[in-house]
Amino acid sequence: MLNQSPFQFKNRLFYALIAAGGLVVLMGMYAMHMMEQHGHIVTGMNNQIVWGIPHVFAIFLIVAASGVLNVSSIGSVFNKPAYKARAPLAGLLSIAMLAGGLAVLMLDLGRPDRIIVAATNYNLTSVFAWNVLLYSGMFAAVAVYLWTMMEKRMKPWSKPAGLVVFAWRFILTTGTGLIFAFLVARQAYGSALLPPMFIIISFAWGLAVFHIVQSAIYEWNNKTLDEYVQKRMRNLMGVFVIAALYFVVAYHMTNLYFARQAEFEHFILSSGGIYPILFWVGYGVLGNLLPLLLIYLPGLGSTRHVILASVLIILGGFALLYVLVIGGQAFPLSIFPGFEVNSSFGDGEIGLYQPSILEFLLGLGGVGIAFLITAVGIRVLDFVPHEIQKMQRNSE
Amino acid sequence: MRTNHMHLLYDQRDETVHKGVRDDKLSLKNCIECHASTKDNNVLGRADSFCEGCHRYEAVKIDCFECHSSKRASSFKRASSPLQKEH
Amino acid sequence: MSETNVQRRQFLKSSVGAAAVMIAPGMLLFDMANGKTEAVSSKVRWGMLIDTANCADGCDDCVTACNKENGLSGGLSPTDSQWIRKVELKDKHSGRELSLPMMCQHCENPPCVDVCPTGSSFKRADGIVLVDKHLCIGCRYCMMACPYKARSFVHEPLHDQVPDVPRGKGTVESCTMCVHRVDNGQQPACAEACPNKSILFGNLNDPDSDISRKIRSVASTEIRADLGLNTGIRYQGL
Numbered sequence: 001m002l003n004q005s006p007f008q009f010k011n012r013l014f015y016a017l018i019a020a021g022g023l024v025v026l027m028g029m030y031a032m033h034m035m036e037q038h039g040h041i042v043t044g045m046n047n048q049i050v051w052g053i054p055h056v057f058a059i060f061l062i063v064a065a066s067g068v069l070n071v072s073s074i075g076s077v078f079n080k081p082a083y084k085a086r087a088p089l090a091g092l093l094s095i096a097m098l099a100g101g102l103a104v105l106m107l108d109l110g111r112p113d114r115i116i117v118a119a120t121n122y123n124l125t126s127v128f129a130w131n132v133l134l135y136s137g138m139f140a141a142v143a144v145y146l147w148t149m150m151e152k153r154m155k156p157w158s159k160p161a162g163l164v165v166f167a168w169r170f171i172l173t174t175g176t177g178l179i180f181a182f183l184v185a186r187q188a189y190g191s192a193l194l195p196p197m198f199i200i201i202s203f204a205w206g207l208a209v210f211h212i213v214q215s216a217i218y219e220w221n222n223k224t225l226d227e228y229v230q231k232r233m234r235n236l237m238g239v240f241v242i243a244a245l246y247f248v249v250a251y252h253m254t255n256l257y258f259a260r261q262a263e264f265e266h267f268i269l270s271s272g273g274i275y276p277i278l279f280w281v282g283y284g285v286l287g288n289l290l291p292l293l294l295i296y297l298p299g300l301g302s303t304r305h306v307i308l309a310s311v312l313i314i315l316g317g318f319a320l321l322y323v324l325v326i327g328g329q330a331f332p333l334s335i336f337p338g339f340e341v342n343s344s345f346g347d348g349e350i351g352l353y354q355p356s357i358l359e360f361l362l363g364l365g366g367v368g369i370a371f372l373i374t375a376v377g378i379r380v381l382d383f384v385p386h387e388i389q390k391m392q393r394n395s396e
Numbered sequence: 397m398r399t400n401h402m403h404l405l406y407d408q409r410d411e412t413v414h415k416g417v418r419d420d421k422l423s424l425k426n427c428i429e430c431h432a433s434t435k436d437n438n439v440l441g442r443a444d445s446f447c448e449g450c451h452r453y454e455a456v457k458i459d460c461f462e463c464h465s466s467k468r469a470s471s472f473k474r475a476s477s478p479l480q481k482e483h
Numbered sequence: 484m485s486e487t488n489v490q491r492r493q494f495l496k497s498s499v500g501a502a503a504v505m506i507a508p509g510m511l512l513f514d515m516a517n518g519k520t521e522a523v524s525s526k527v528r529w530g531m532l533i534d535t536a537n538c539a540d541g542c543d544d545c546v547t548a549c550n551k552e553n554g555l556s557g558g559l560s561p562t563d564s565q566w567i568r569k570v571e572l573k574d575k576h577s578g579r580e581l582s583l584p585m586m587c588q589h590c591e592n593p594p595c596v597d598v599c600p601t602g603s604s605f606k607r608a609d610g611i612v613l614v615d616k617h618l619c620i621g622c623r624y625c626m627m628a629c630p631y632k633a634r635s636f637v638h639e640p641l642h643d644q645v646p647d648v649p650r651g652k653g654t655v656e657s658c659t660m661c662v663h664r665v666d667n668g669q670q671p672a673c674a675e676a677c678p679n680k681s682i683l684f685g686n687l688n689d690p691d692s693d694i695s696r697k698i699r700s701v702a703s704t705e706i707r708a709d710l711g712l713n714t715g716i717r718y719q720g721l
Contacts, residue, residue, distance in 0.1 A: 039652045041638040046561035050623040050636060110621015110636060110653030118620050121601040128600035128624055184710060185594065185630030333632055335585075335706060336572055343570040343585070344546075344559050345632060352561070413615045415522035416607060416666050425646050463616050463651030465644040472646055474551050 013220060014379055021372040028365010031358040032107045040110065043359050048351030049329045054108040056321045057363030060205065060314075061101030061370060062135070063176060063198060066169040067206020068093045072145070076162025082229045085385040087162075089217075090210060091146045092377045093370075095139060097209070100370030102135060104363055127178045134172045141168050150382060173199045180324070187264040188328025193254070197247035204240035205317045208310035211237065213374065215307050217384055225303065234306045238295040241313060245288050248320070260337065267331050268323060272350070275327040278319040287316010326353055398450075405460070424460070425469050432468040440466040519666060528610040529660055530687040530715035531674065532694050532703055535583045537681040543569050545584045548676030552661060554645035564635035564650075566658040567673055581720065584673065584682070587612060587633035587658035588706065589715035595625035595634065604655075610687070610715050611660045619654040626655060630707050633657045660715075687715065 034042050045052045068090050075084035106112055122129040145165045148158040177195030184190045211233065218225050252269070255261040268275050291309035294300050330351040335341070341348035377383055397404075405424070411417040420426045431446040432439050439447040440461060447466070451458050465472065549567045550557040556564070567586040573579070589612045595604045596612065603618035604625045614625075614634075626634045634657040637650060644650050647663040661671035669675075674682040685694030697703075703717040 039639045040636065041562055045636075046638070047564070047626070047632075047635050048561055050626045110623070110655070111619065114618075114620045117601055117618055121603075121618055123596075123599055123602035125597045126600045126624070128598065128622060132600065179624075182598065183594075183628050185628065185707075329627070333630060335631055336570075338576070339572040339574055341570055341572055343568045345565045345568040345585075346561065347568075347570055347585075347632065409617055410615075411522075413613070413617070414605065414607065416519065416609070416662070417522055418519045418666055428646070462640075463644065463649040463654070465646040465649070467643075467646065469646035474554065474645060475643075 010220065014375065017375050018372065021368050021375060024368030025365050025372060027361045028104075028363075028368060031361035031365065032112075034358055035107070035362070036112065042356060044353055044355040045359075046351075046353075048332075048346045049326060049353040051325055051329065052353065053355040053359035054104050054362045054366075055325055056318060057366055058101045058104040058108070059176065059321055059325065060317055061097045061104070061366055063173060063202045064205040064209050064317075065094045065097035065101060066138075066173045066176075067202030067204070068097065068210050069142070069165060069169050070203050070206055071210055073162060073166045076145075076149075076159055077166050082226075082232065086210075086214070087158075088146055088149050089214065089378075089383045089385060090206075091142050091149070092381075092383045093210060093213060093374060094142050094206075095146075096370040096373035096377065098135065098138060098142075099373055100366035100368070103369050104366035107362060127175055127182060131172075131175050131179070134168070134175050138168055138172055141165050169202075170199065173202050180328075185333060186328055187255075187261055187331060187334060188268075188324065191251060191254075193247060193251050197244070197251065200240065200247055201244045201317070201320075204237065204244045204313060207233070207237045207240060208313040208317075211306055211310040212314075214385070215303055215310075217378065218303075221384075230303065230306070231301070234295050234301060234309070237306075237310070237313070238292055241288060241291060248283075260334070264331050267350070268327050272327060272330070275323050275330070279323045279327075282319025283316045283323070286312050287319060291316070329353075424464060428466065429468055429470060432466075432471075437468040437471040438466050523607055523609040523666075525608045525610075526688060528687040528715065529665060530589070530610065530685065530694060530717065531660075531671070532683045532685075532697055533583060533716065533718050534679075534681045534683070535581050535718055535720040537679040538569075538582050538584065539679060540571065540580070540582045542678070544676045544678055545569075545673035545682065548672040549586075549658070552645070552664075552672035553648045553659075554643065554650065562636075562638040564637060564656060566633075566635065566656070583718060583721070585631065585633075585706075586673070586716070587660070588631050588712070589658075589660060591713035591715070592711065594628040594630065594710075594712070598624045598628045600624065607662075611662050611665070612657075613659055613662060614655055614657065616649060616651060616654045616656075621653040621655065623655060629657075630710055630712070 043052060071083055071090035072087035072094075074080050075082075075087040106115060109115075118132055122132070124130070141161075141164055145158070145161040148154040148161040174195040177198035180189040181191060181194040182189075214225070252265060255265045268279060270276055291312045294305040294309040294312075330353060332346065332348050332350065335347065404422070408422045409424075412423065428439050433442060433445055436442065439445050440458075441448065443449060443452065447458060447461075546565075546567050546569060547557070549555065553566060555566060559565075567584055569582055570585045571580070571582045589606075589610055591606075591610070593604070593606055593612050596606055599605075600622060601618045601620060603615045603620070604612070605615060606612050621636070623636055626632075626636060634655050636655050637652050640652045641650055648659075650656055661669070661673075664671060670684045671682075674684040683694050683697060685692040687695060687698075689695060698717065701719055703719045704721050705712070705714040705717055706721070
């Protein structure tokens with residue numbers, strides 16, 4: 001037997017997954033082609049809502065890509081053996097989601113043919129310019145880290161490599177938060193709370209994605225995750241969800257206190273139509289209440305419950321991003337405080353946004369890319385966690 | 397010029413855009429002024445157009461005219477009545 | 484050397500000298516007549532002072548002039564570019580009404596320049612804030628950053644651009660203060676078109692210019708002065 005890994009994808013299942021993922025990626029490429037040829041007029045974006053659904057997908061993927069490496073960091077940097085075994089898979093997921101997210105981001109540019117310009121002209125006061133360097137460096141750092149973990153001779157280097165990756169992803173996710181934190185003019189942004197909020201949120205989302213992928217691998221190989229590891233990981237996810245909620249609450253509480261922010265908060269939390277619905281139901285109930293119940297209520301917390309909780313956390317994450325990114329743009333700029341304004345350019349008006357199907361196809365295409373990289377990676381290389389197999393499946 | 401016009405354009409455009417140097421000798425608009433076809437006042441559009449003639453043959457996409465007008469400036473008339481503003 | 488050769492030599496020298504003297508002024512004038520060859524400098528800072536009291540409600544001559552000058556469609560859908568717009572204001576407490584034109588404020592500390600990843604959004608030495616379309620990748624970060632909603636994104640392929648004003652799909656654009664006119668010694672189209680002469684254009688760095696004198700004598704303010712951007716456009720009567 002050439003392949004030493006105890007876990008093997010069933011052949012037919014693998015090819016079916018690749019076909020499905022490939023189809024999703026193809027649809028994303030169709031969307032890319034339409035946007036390239038006709039311009040952004042084929043999307044729902046306009047001069048009021050300049051960043052739309054593709055950005056929601058891209059930011060989720062990039063933030064989760066950073067957060068999933070927590071599993072590796074807890075293993076390599078904090079030396080917990082259960083996590084150490086999972087570190088390579090987390091590394092693969094990180095690269096996969098980063099690639100998917102960046103693909104969406106770059107294809108949503110007005111001029112994606114000018115990537116070379118972005119790679120060769122840097123305005124160093126711009127977080128975006130820093131992100132170009134940070135994201136591409138992240139690929140390299142994680143690749144080196146994976147190498148140190150999977151190559152026997154390099155194992156002693158895995159701790160320093162893990163440390164580099166740990167620091168790098170903190171800087172990277174801070175950079176993602178700073179994109180919004182640096183925007184002084186918009187009432188939704190310009191807050192120093194955003195970088196740490198993004199960091200904690202990345203932990204929650206990354207672990208949710210990891211749970212789903214890990215559970216799928218075990219399920220499709222008729223193995224069961226060790227009860228002890230299961231409990232530790234799901235509790236950790238619960239902690240991250242609560243911590244992220246804390247930041248979101250702090251953000252809104254502070255905003256509510258400032259008189260000049262009151263109208264904006266009222267829009268997001270109460271009168272804004274889709275935004276309060278997504279915030280309270282999407283993020284609050286689906287993204288926080290239900291998952292926490294599924295994780296912590298005695299009698300719950302089985303694998304099925306954890307998978308469901310993870311899916312809900314991800315949905316809640318998308319809802320939160322939609323409210324933050326799009327809701328933040330829909331609320332009009334306060335250019336003339338104290339005046340009611342009216343103009344031909346939407347001053348004083350709530351921005352209307354109707355995402356087109358192409359935007360969803362592009363975003364899902366990024367997810368498809370991440371999926372394909374993960375599936376092929378697991379099949380071809382030794383990413384699945386090594387541990388003592390349980391031959392029987394626990395009855396649930 | 398045939399071998400080097402792209403380098404001239406790459407450097408000269410920064411002089412004009414960033415520093416405001418608008419020397420006629422080196423202005424794209426001025427190149428087009430002379431070199432646009434006498435038949436249609438354009439450097440694109442026909443197989444023998446000044447720019448398109450070679451670029452079509454060489455299959456090199458010209459990015460310039462996504463933004464720049466390819467028409468002779470002295471023959472260009474600004475639209476006199478843009479869409480009426482609805483009030 | 485023979486006598487004839489010396490004479491010849493002197494004849495040649497004097498005739499070349501005479502020719503140079505005759506041609507030189509022509510060459511100098513030729514250079515001046517055909518385009519600027521000097522770079523702009525920060526000795527000049529272009530700005531505008533807008534008198535809102537004289538800005539007529541319902542008049543949009545400045546918008547029409549800008550659209551015509553720069554080849555904008557004039558369309559008003561959410562995806563159409565608007566470089567200048569008339570804004571109607573009503574004080575929430577007193578009910579006082581006024582209107583004013585709103586365009587890129589050409590800040591001294593432009594947020595759009597800070598956030599642009601490629602340096603495409605930049606401030607020229609003479610204070611005009613521009614987008615270098617050669618470098619713009621269409622990321623729209625500057626549109627997120629601008630406090631004045633000054634920027635527009637080109638959502639469709641464009642045709643029939645004005646030769647002086649290149650614009651293209653997938654890039655971001657905004658009021659250029661008619662840089663192609665300013666560099667030619669003219670005023671921006673909006674300032675020239677205003678029937679009430681409400682838009683006063685000039686050099687803020689020249690203490691003797693009309694605009695500097697007026698700013699010294701009447702109260703004027705920046706919009707969103709609290710942001711500390713030191714805009715080149717100031718408003719009177721706000």
